[in-house]
Amino acid sequence: MGILSEKELLKAKIPCEETGISVKTGICGFCGGRCLVDVYCKDGKAIKVEGNDTLPTSNGRICVKGAALKQSLYHPDRLLYPMKRVGKRGEGKFERISWEEALQTIADKMTETKEKYGAKSTMIYVGHPKWFRPQITEFANGYGTPNLGTESSTCAYALMMACMSTFGKGVRMPMADLRRCKALCVWGVNSLYSNSVTMGGAFLNAVERGVKLVVVDPRCTPTSEYAHIHLRPIPGTDGALALGMARVIITEGLQNQEYIDKYTIGYEEYKKYVMDFTPEKVEQITGVPKEDMIAAARLMAAEAPCPIQMSASPVVHNINGVQNARAIALLLALTGTFGVEGGTMPPGPGRAVLREEFLGTLHERVNADQDLSHEQFPAWAKLIFQETQVTRIADYIEGKGDYPIRNLISFGMNHHMWPRPDRVEDAFQKLEFFVNVDMYMTDTSKFADILLPAQTSLEREQVTILGADTLYYQGHVVEPMGETWTDMDIIAALAEQLGFTIGGEEPIHNNEDYLRKAISATGLTLEEIKAAPKGIKARNVMPGRTTEQILQVKTPSGKIEFVSSVIGSCEKDGHEGLPVYHDFREKLPMEEYPLILTTGSRKPQLFHSRTYRIPWLANLEAYPLVEIHPEDAKILDMEDGEAVIVRTPVGSMELKISVNSSCLRGAVNVYHGAGDKDINLLIDDKYIDPISGFPGFKSYCCRLEKRR
Amino acid sequence: MSRVVCDKSLCSGCLACVVACMDQHYDETEVDAVSPRIYEKRTSEKTELVSYITRNCQHCEDAPCMKVCPMHVFERKADKFVVAVHQNRCIECRKCLKVCPHDVPRFNKMGKIVKCDGCYARVSMGLEPACVRACNTGALVVKE
Secondary structure (H helix, E strand, O other): OOOOOHHHHHHOOOOOOOOOOEEEEEEOOOOOOOOEEEEEEEOOEEEEEEEOOOOOOOOOOOOOOHHHHHHHHOOOOEOOOOEEEOOOOOOOOEEEOOHHHHHHHHHHHHHHHHHHHOHHHEEEEEOOOOOOHHHHHHHHHHHOOOOEEEHHHOOOHHHHHHHHHHHEOOOOOOOEOOOOOOEEEEEOOOOOOOOOOOHHHHHHHHHHOOOEEEEEOOOOOOOHHHOOEEEOOOOOOHHHHHHHHHHHHHHOOOOOHHHHHHHEEOHHHHHHHHOOOOHHHHHHHHOOOHHHHHHHHHHHHHOOOOOEEEOOOOOOOOOOHHHHHHHHHHHHHHOOOEOOOOOEOOOOOOEOOOOOOOOOOOOOOOOHHHOOOOOOOHHHHHHOOOOOOOOOHHHHHOOOOOOOOOEEEEEOOOHHHOOOHHHHHHHHOOOOEEEEEEOEOOOOHHHOOEEEEEOOOOOOOEEEEEOOOEEEEEOOOOOOOOOOEOHHHHHHHHHHHOOOOEOOOOOEOOHHHHHHHHHHHHOOOHHHHHOOOOOEEOOOOEOOOOHHHHOOOEOOOOOEEOOOHHHHOOOOOOOOOOOOOOOHHHHOOOOOOOEEEEEOOOOOOOOOOHHHHOHHHHOOOOOOEEEEOHHHHHHOOOOOOOEEEEEEOOEEEEEEEEEOOOOOOOEEEEOOOOHHHOHHHHOOOOOEOOOOOOEOOOOEEEEEEEOO | OOEEEEOOOOOOOOOHHHHHHHHHHOOOOOOOOOOOOEEEEEEOOOOOOEEEEEEOOOOOOOOHHHHHOOOOOOEEEOOOEEEOOOHHHOOOOOHHHHHOOOOOOEEOOOOOEEOOOOOHHHHHOOOOOHHHHHOOOOOEEEEO
């Protein structure tokens, strides 16, 4: 050790015998990225974290949020014991109770409600995290309610609807072949701020390989800095832009006709429709100079396959979101990019699979035709058959659906994610019974009658797949705190209290049962995986698929559908088979509220509401800020840091402005979810996509007023 | 001299290095911790992008801060690193800040200097400084 004293080694957290510090590798659960982290532990406590660099797929990096992991793990707001509410709803006064009392109270209440009003008057909900969704469906089925919803009602399902209606069942996200593509279009993603370790790393590798890059993003981002062509459409006009690009490709004869003839249906009707989107018209709608749009279209066709990287929400947070996303996705069909090497959903190696994974296993619901959303959202009912669309949760609780929701049993709910969270809070007051399972005393938790404490990712045993086929077991990186349980243990125990078991023919009584079931398809035992600290290759893998196999798509027609039969056959307003462009501005009082309000564009240090709790992240920058282009600020005679009134058709709020030239002129950006300064308070909850039910978070309207 | 330098053309402004530095040097209960890494906004030279850029102490060979400090707060560690070993002696006279060619010293709520220590102990043990280890883009590198 030479020149360093033991005190210095300890202060620098050097893992060695002298300090007693050891390093354990775990899975960061902060967002959904599941990056591997090395946790430095002393006396059973996490004292430092850094990116793992020894296991497959890891690169040693850590993102800004992950770097604050110990502050989230040991946060004073952690729920450590079951509690029951003793104050008013929302007040946050609770008293510790035993697990027995908590489970008995919940089971009694659920049974009573079922007898009185029927099981469907209980809604079951999952927010963050997502991993136990297959079992929560079994739980809802065992109890008998079809009203099971998740946060995906405003996150990724609309994009999945666009993909599945175009490319068929099983194609949920348009995964780009970042490792092999020669050209790449990044449409509304900034992976250098979001999932920056894994996805950002893959993006930078593609850049280093010299990939030709088109970026579509209203804002300037570190990702767009690498673009050969950066298109900056007005938020929400993506559909018109994609249709305009399609017209360029078709009129110049750059489409892949052989691919179209062989694998698609509806091309002639689509071709006729896109002819209306002339470069001049598209420039007028989107604000993108026509020369740039034409150049991007030519590049994407000439360099095809050119995959389009998309993220869950940016395009579909618009009232024409599903159709806009379909218009984009169809460029992949037009250029013969879908299903091929270097394209989107490419052929690949065999992969190990876990059974019962949150996106892999979709159990059908009992009585799905009695849920609250199927009539209003028929395309959702067909494509997202496993869940209820719950953006209208406030209405559903208040009885503005077919019947009122009286009980809410939720796991990790954050009501700030919805437009008009104040309306959701009012609705909470009308519930007969509300349970929230969470890691923290969140704003939502304060409204619950019973709170159950859940373990964080580092506290619970789990198995994950690294790369294509390496299984990795994470034990307790730190021992579970207080009386926290895994979500799986909670679900299994609640089911048993209600008189049934989840898991079907392979019953799940606890988290370990679940793990054994999850890995059973790999041909390995849990003991074998546990005994392999560097991971172990699966014995059984699902064989990789060829292009021909991928292109046997599971749409009703068996072809990639330029005209969606699933959406087109819904007899409901706004459900058209073609990716028709409807401009959101026609539905908004733009003369009175001339600025476009975009919420939720990623900042590196923020992730929904949960990061405001973490001092090292929250203190990095004042929040929330209204980011505005300097030219707009000048017109309004407003200065950086000035407090102004943000007014929308449904409310107003005082916020500080941040003059920032990354913004598109005419569009302001506010990050969402900040408690009583939550910008979602100003977004109309009726402003939703008629197909998906998604709120138009990325393109609402507002005006800024000087304070008097 | 051993110092971390930031390649501005590679830095995305993600601030991972700033919080990794805090994670390295502070306990999670120190909620008002001041980051030894300094971050500021900049506008791209080629586009309208505004993003953060970070910087840190350069551990000058001829460290003027060491010379002017009346309280002898600083010591040279492992022959390279200028470290505020005796932070508690600091009287916040800010002489070090006035002479620093890189505008590096900062002061916490207690009026004590906060400054990059180069992660000298980690470097001595063959590890990267925490900020370099965290860096998402390869912008941060150690220059000898």
